[in-house]
Amino acid sequence: MKLEASGWKIGSVDEFLELSQEETEFIELKLSLSKNLKERRQSLRLTQKDLARMIHSSQSRVAKMEAGDPAVSIDLLVKSLLALKTSKKEVAGMLPH
Numbered sequence: 154m155k156l157e158a159s160g161w162k163i164g165s166v167d168e169f170l171e172l173s174q175e176e177t178e179f180i181e182l183k184l185s186l187s188k189n190l191k192e193r194r195q196s197l198r199l200t201q202k203d204l205a206r207m208i209h210s211s212q213s214r215v216a217k218m219e220a221g222d223p224a225v226s227i228d229l230l231v232k233s234l235l236a237l238k239t240s241k242k243e244v245a246g247m248l249p250h
Contacts, residue, residue, distance in 0.1 A: 181249045184221045186230040189247045191219040193237050207236045 157163060167177045194204050194215075201215040208215075208229075218225045218233060234244050 178249070183223075183225070183227060183230065185247050185249050186227065186234065186244075187219055187221040187225075189239075190230055190233055190237075193234060193239055194219075197237060199237075204233065204237070208233050 172180070194201070199207075201212045201219070205212045205215045210229075214225075214229075215233075218230060231244060234247075235241075
């Protein structure tokens with residue numbers, strides 16, 4: 154490739170950010186839970202405000218959860234999925250393999 158011939162290195166995001174395997178897997182886990190939370194909420198025809206009321210939080214916090222914001226804890230993601238009547242088995246199935 155021309156870029157490589159010019160001295161550019163082609164690699165993954167993990168390599169660029171110098172993430173460990175554990176850090177990469179943690180990020181993938183959070184993003185999977187975030188994506189599934191949004192899909193679950195939408196499939197139940199709930200707004201972000203509706204979910205926020207269910208979990209005693211704010212709409213902006215739900216938006217951050219669904220966007221995979223790093224400030225959101227996995228605990229809050231799981232709690233929110235459970236509030237939407239997602240079973241423990243379904244939550245486990247959301248984990249990347």
